[in-house]
Structure formats: C-alpha cells, structure tokens
Amino acid sequence: MSEENHYIPHVAEITSITQETTGERAVKTFKVDFKDANVQLKFKPGQTCMVSVFGKGESMFAISQSPTRGSLEFSVQRVGRVTEMLHELEVGDEVGIRGPYGNGFPVEQWKGKNIYFIAGGIGMAPVRAVMNYIVDNKEDYGELYLIYGARTSRDLSFKAEIDALEQGGAIDVRRTIDVEEPGWVPLDNKNPEQSKFDPSSRKFTGFVATTVSAMKCTPENALAVICGPPIMIKTCIASLAKLGWKDEQIYTTLENKMKCGIGKCGRCNIGGVYVCVDGPVFTYAQVKKMLNDQ
C-alpha cells in the first residue's frame, strides 16, 4: 500500500516524564521520540495526535509543546482507562503515535496582535503549545498575557517553565486558584468588575473569568485563546463580551469522543462539523453558528 495508512501508529519511545501535578487527577508530561528515524511529524500548535498504549487502546491528545521546541510532548491528566495506563509507563517504554490531526491555531493570521492566553486546568496543554510558539516568534506579535487557573496552587502544571517565561519578561502571567491560600490575593467572584485588581499581583483567588474581568483585558488589536473546562470557557467568554470583545476575536478548542481522527467514524460531530478534522480550533463566532448538539 503506497498510500498512507492512517490507522497505523508509529512506535515511539518515552524519553522523559515530568510529573506536573499529583493526586487523583495527576498530570504528567511525556516527551517521545520515534523509533524509526525516518518518521517526522510536522505539526502546528493546536493540532492533536492519537496516542496508543498497545493492548489497551488509544486516545486523542493535544500536542502540548510548540513545534519550535524540537520535541513531541503530550500532557496527560489521569481520568480514564488509556490515561491510567499511560501514567503507569516509564521512561524507555513504547507508545504508538498517529497524526497530527485537526486544524491548529491560525498563528499566521495573528501577527501583530496582542494575545491573551486564558487556560483552566488541563486546558493549559494546548495553550502551552501555542503560547510557546508565539513566544518563540515574539517579534511578530504584540503584548502577551497568560491567565492560568486551577483548583489549587498544587494543580498548576508547567510551573518552572511558566515562571521562567515570566521572569524573562516574555509574557505577563496571572495565576488564579479556586480556593484561598496564603499569599494569593482574593477576587470577588460575585462582583468581578468591582474586585480590587492590583497590577503588581500575580496570584489571585477566584475563577479564571473573574480574573479576566478584574484585569479588564482590552480588546483593541487583540485576540484571546481560551482552553479549559466548558463552564470556564463559557464564563470567560461572557467576561470578555462585557469588556467589548467580539466573537471573532475569541478562539477556543472543542473536544469530543474520537476514534478515527480522520472524519469517518462518526462520533465527534457537532451538527455537520467534525471536531477531529474541522477543529479542534474554532472562533467563538464559529461555535455560535453550530447546532445545539453538545
């Protein structure tokens, strides 16, 4: 068969594992290298891959590192059968990779813009890929902001990497957590706009959407990338809308159960849109046009 067989994964070896967070729903970042040196994966930030644990199955994951960094990485939260098996693996173990799938973020169209990266929980995985891509091409873009939230400070991933970006002045970073902890400035979730926002503070207690409102993200010459749990995406979009943002300025990623990744198996559709090939990146304007099938 000369044509590419899209169902066959390439065998890859895990070359490093970073324990990002611990606990019941721990997150680990896996760096992988293809066994066959001829296999090269050309991908864009925001694209996804099917990752196999042979004998257990495969699942779709966002690639969590920018193509500019020269490594293929996936950041996986332990939530189900395949992810539990992935978390059991060690450096040197083998997985299967097929892809990349999906459209990715339209980074070329974003040149010259200020960008607000807004992430909640494991939604930071695709955001990290596109954020690092933009940081690595910083001269093409305007001001960069990251608003990143998790349940507690222990649930924030990529700590050292984000700290380094912040200290290097590449990006303005604001972290938020749901439950109060010492040293974290409380914001008022009920009256976000009235929350006292001290621009010198970096760590807040409050929902991500509250921080977005309190920070008064400005829509002029800007766009926002929002990834995270559905409720967080919804509330952040509402916050931005109040600040005068247009639907076309807001980008998000959708997810659905997927099996093939190539628009055949019939389960990731939202109306006539296949998330696996038409997405996962959509503007909020596109999402609004979709049928109420979620």
Added chain:
Amino acid sequence: MSKYILKKEKVVDALNALGNANAVYIPVKNKRGLVEYKELGRDAAAADAKFDCRPDVPPKAILFPQTQVLFTFKKVDGKIEVVPTEPDDREKIIFGVRPCDAIAIAVMDKVFIGGKFVDTYYKARRERTAVISIACDGPADSTCFCPSTGGSPAATEGSDVLLYDVGDSYYVEVVSDKGRKILESLSASLETPSPEQEKRKDEIVRKAEAAEGFTRSITAESISKLDSSFDSKYWDDVSRRCLSCGACTYYCPTCHCFDINDEPGRKRVRTWDSCQFSNFTMHTSSHNPRTAKAQRLRNRYYHKFKYSKDNTGRYLCVGCGRCIALCPAGLDITKVISEVK
C-alpha cells in the same frame, strides 16, 4: 452500451465460472431466514442464490467488514513491532445487488475514499470489487422509497453491470469497463436480445423513471424543514418509541460509524458501531453530548438528510427501506421526515 441476454438456466453455471477466478458474493437465505450475501463456494452454493427480493442485509460488510483487524503487534526483544493486516486482495464480484445498494456503495466511496483522508482498508477492497446489479421491476418491497433520495429501481450508479429480469432471462447491460471485462469471461453463455426482450426491458426502465408503484416517499420540502427544526420538541415525541437498539444502523447500507479497540491477542480491531447507542459519544470525563434518545435519533436523521448533503452534496440514505422493515418499534423514516415540524 453493450447489451446481451443471459438465460436464467445458465446463471448457476455463470456464477460458478466467475467463482473460478473471483470471490463471488450472492444473496442467499441464512439460518435465521434472512437473505444476506454469502461467498460462493465457501458459505453458499450457486443454486441457492435468491435474486427475487431485496436482500434483508445489504452487501456493506463485503467492503466494510463488521469486524476487521487493522493491525497486530508483537514484542521482539522487548520492543514493539506493528504488523499491518494484509489487505484482502482477492478480486471480488457482488452478484445480484439491488440498485439502491449499488448507489450506497457509491455513497460509501465518498465517505471512505473521497475527501482529504483515504481509508486504506476500504479502498483496498473496493478497488478489487465489481458490482453486478439486478434492476427492480417496480418497488422490491412496500418499504422502498429510492426515488425520493435520487435513486431509481433501474439506476446504474455504483454498478458495473445491470441485469433486467425479462422473464426466463436476464437482459444484460454493461455499465463500466470493469463490467465489460467480466462479461468477456462469460461470452459463451451470452446471447443477443430479441426485440421482445428489448421491449420488456424498456418497460422496466419506463416504470422506474415514472417511479411507478411506490407507496412511500420523502419530499424535498420535508427535508428542507430540517433546516429549522433542530431544536423542535418533535424529536422528543418521535423518539419515544425508539429502543436505541441500533438495528436501523446495522441494516443500513450507508451507515458507517465504527469503533476501534485493542483486543486480546495483541490486535487492534475496527467494529461497526451505532450512533444510537448511549455511550457512543461519551467523553472520558463522563460528559455526553447526546445522552438523550431524541438527540441520537435526531443526529441519525440529520446526518442522513442534512449534514451529508451539506458536506458531500448527497444524502446518506438510498431509500432501501430496510430500517422501516426491520425496526422493532415500527419507526418509519419516511414518516419521521415527512412529519418534521
């Protein structure tokens, strides 16, 4: 187009002759009394062929098997090696296909071969498959409605050869080069049609073009109502009877949803799945976009009559009527679409 006559008394010999060089699939009655396609010489004898009805089961599984091993893997010195399944490279002939099912193959070609990504497994089988169809003399069953979906009892799309039942013989029409080559191997059994046989065939075509005898239909107007009825309460009402059993999808010649799983024996397997099953769209997080029966039923009808039409230009329904005939709850797709509000 070249025309011939194949006497019915010569069909058994013709099938056996074709079976020498090809895997030939013919409709036969199975143990449960359902007519389905079986492989000649392996699961069926030529004399058992049943050409006088719409088979209960479409020939879908010949190109898209219900269970298909995509690859196996093994550990060599502790390292994983993936071994893709060798494609089934036998030349295949599906004999006695109804025009709706032949059109369904053309529709499935769009799904699996058309578009950006090609399904290697489907393509390998499809390229080696010829379709010899038998025109229907009017609707083959009271549940048929092929003219409503752009088909016809004498449609040639998807077929390589089309036969017309003209009494004691089949009138043979060549549709494609692939068909011509197959007929060359049967030339000894073929004769020239008489004027009487021509007339009989023309009558079948005339009836087909006039869509004579059909009692069920779906109008374009009803289908266009789907544009504005997605959020209608109608879907709750109409789905009440549905058992979510998936029979409609399994017997449908164009339903192609599938699952992929790893099975014991170190193999990854693709199996038919159904959008009517409640866990079909369930996320790992247990969020499920289509938890309600109404949502799943609606998705199937919308996929067939709107999404597919919008995305590929044609319906994902060929009007074969099997889902009507086999639904244990008596749901009728023509009625469901016609009464959309």
